[in-house]
Amino acid sequence: MSERALAPNGRPRVPSLLDALWELVEAHRPAFRQERAFRRMQALLFGHLFSFARHTVTQALFALGLTNHDWSAFYRLFNEPRLDHEELTRRFFSETLAHAPEGAPYVAVVDGVQVPRHSHKMPGTSWLKHPKTPPFSPGPHRAQRFLHLATLLPRSAEGYSRALPLLWEPTFPEKAVLPEGIEPRKEWEAALDSLRWLRKRLDEAGRTSQRLLALGDGGFCVARLFRELPMDVDLMARCAKNRALYTLPEAEEGKRGRRCKYGEKARKPHEWLAERSGWRKAMFMVRGRQVRPRYRVEGPFVLEGAAERPVFLLVVKGVDRRSNRRHRRHRDPSFFLVTAIRDEERWVTPFPATELLGWMWQRWEV
Numbered sequence: 001m002s003e004r005a006l007a008p009n010g011r012p013r014v015p016s017l018l019d020a021l022w023e024l025v026e027a028h029r030p031a032f033r034q035e036r037a038f039r040r041m042q043a044l045l046f047g048h049l050f051s052f053a054r055h056t057v058t059q060a061l062f063a064l065g066l067t068n069h070d071w072s073a074f075y076r077l078f079n080e081p082r083l084d085h086e087e088l089t090r091r092f093f094s095e096t097l098a099h100a101p102e103g104a105p106y107v108a109v110v111d112g113v114q115v116p117r118h119s120h121k122m123p124g125t126s127w128l129k130h131p132k133t134p135p136f137s138p139g140p141h142r143a144q145r146f147l148h149l150a151t152l153l154p155r156s157a158e159g160y161s162r163a164l165p166l167l168w169e170p171t172f173p174e175k176a177v178l179p180e181g182i183e184p185r186k187e188w189e190a191a192l193d194s195l196r197w198l199r200k201r202l203d204e205a206g207r208t209s210q211r212l213l214a215l216g217d218g219g220f221c222v223a224r225l226f227r228e229l230p231m232d233v234d235l236m237a238r239c240a241k242n243r244a245l246y247t248l249p250e251a252e253e254g255k256r257g258r259r260c261k262y263g264e265k266a267r268k269p270h271e272w273l274a275e276r277s278g279w280r281k282a283m284f285m286v287r288g289r290q291v292r293p294r295y296r297v298e299g300p301f302v303l304e305g306a307a308e309r310p311v312f313l314l315v316v317k318g319v320d321r322r323s324n325r326r327h328r329r330h331r332d333p334s335f336f337l338v339t340a341i342r343d344e345e346r347w348v349t350p351f352p353a354t355e356l357l358g359w360m361w362q363r364w365e366v
Contacts, residue, residue: 027095031088040074041083089167093201096164099153105213105234105351107152107359108198109163109366110191112171112219114143126176145171147190149198150366152215152359159285159358163365167194188222192229199230208232211350215363221337223305229339234350236338236360239313241270243335245301248310248347261307269335272298272315279317284358291361293317300340300347310340312349314356336360 025042032038047060057074061067076082100106117125120142130141149167174184195214202210212233221237229235247263279294299312318333338356340347349356 024095028088028091031084031091033082033084037077037082040077044074044077090201092164093166093198094205096151096153096166097205097207100151100210101154102207102210104154105211106198106202106207107213107215107362108166108195109148109150109152109363110194110214110216110220111148111150111363111366112187112217113146113148115146116141116143118142121177123177123179124170124172124182126173128173145173145176145187147171147187147194148366149191149194152362152365155285155358155362157285158288159362160287161362161365166198169194188220188225191216191220192225195233195235196230199233213351213356213359215360217363223303226303226309226311226337226339227306229309234339234341236314236336236356239269239335239337241333241335242268243337244268244304245299245313246304248300248302262302262304266301267298269313269315270333272296272313273317273333280353282354282357284354284361286358286361293357295353295357297349297353303337310347311337312340312347313337314353316357 025045029038032041043064043066044057044060047062047064048055051059051063053059057071057078061069061071061074114128114131119125122144124144125142126145127140128143128145130139133139147167147169148165149169150163150165153162153164155161169190170182171187171190172178172182172184173186176184178184191214195212199212202208202212214233214235216235216237218238218240220235221239221243226235245266245268247266249260249263275296278296280296281292281294283290283292285291294317296315297312298315300310301313302310314336316334316336319329319331336356338349341350342348
């Protein structure tokens with residue numbers, strides 16, 4: 001080791017934040033076809049870091065002091081194919097592997113995002129349900145809809161984890177102003193394509209034995225999504241309290257004809273809240289705060305339309321009590337479905353329930 005790499009106390013020198021950022025930027029150089037385009041993108045990156053107004057190209061150039069220069073070259077970075085977006089995304093994904101141990105699951109989050117717009121002619125815009133209106137009086141607004149795929153870095157001892165964006169895919173509905181070359185699709189369809197892409201990148205990186213755990217809200221608790229997922233991808237999604245579930249069909253030896261796909265109709269998720277016994281306690285840290293939910297695991301079950309992919313139900317009991325004279329703690333019960341995997345002769349959850357719940361609490365980082 002050279003003397004320059006050693007600190008005055010003889011220990012390895014810790015790289016500064018600027019040096020680490022510079023190495024990260026240089027790792028994405030192969031995605032750019034020309035050196036001058038890469039240098040302009042570097043300038044825009046630092047302009048965004050020092051822009052304290054809206055993060056636009058104009059504000060970045062203002063922070064760089066280039067308002068009196070020709071702006072057209074910077075805008076052409078986005079209007080013309082100056083870079084390979086697929087290669088850029090692949091390079092960024094490869095940088096995340098150093099922070100994701102191969103012995104642990106590679107955790108990803110899928111989330112639907114709406115970008116409010118005012119134009120009625122902008123490509124991708126349509127009338128969507130406004131997420132900020134009350135449920136008893138929903139209202140529409142003009143917006144674009146996208147799917148956000150991000151990866152969650154390993155949790156620290158204090159329960160902190162960062163979400164790094166990987167993909168930003170359009171999910172425009174059929175009635176949207178569709179751009180040329182983009183087909184309408186639903187959020188769960190874009191999530192399925194994104195998870196397939198991520199699984200393929202993991203396999204290409206030599207992580208074939210590492211399982212991919214995807215987290216999603218209730219919009220991704222779709223039977224077709226569970227059914228069409230690759231077998232080495234696990235999905236945990238929030239489900240409705242009245243979701244229809246079925247038990248596994250019993251094996252009927254000697255019976256002729258087509259095998260039955262579904263068993264008896266099981267309890268609905270909210271009906272398990274009346275049980276007095278069978279609850280377990282979990283304990284984990286979330287952003288410096290200790291969380292102790294009470295939960296139970298039931299199953300395996302099957303969903304109508306996804307009989308080939310059994311699932312387990314995780315029920316998290318709510319909280320409604322006073323912690324002191326002034327403050328009252330309240331949390332509604334939660335219900336989650338997670339794909340099951342085969343372990344010899346029985347179905348089991350892909351990871352311990354405590355670990356699954358701990359990651360589900362981190363989903364808000366996205």
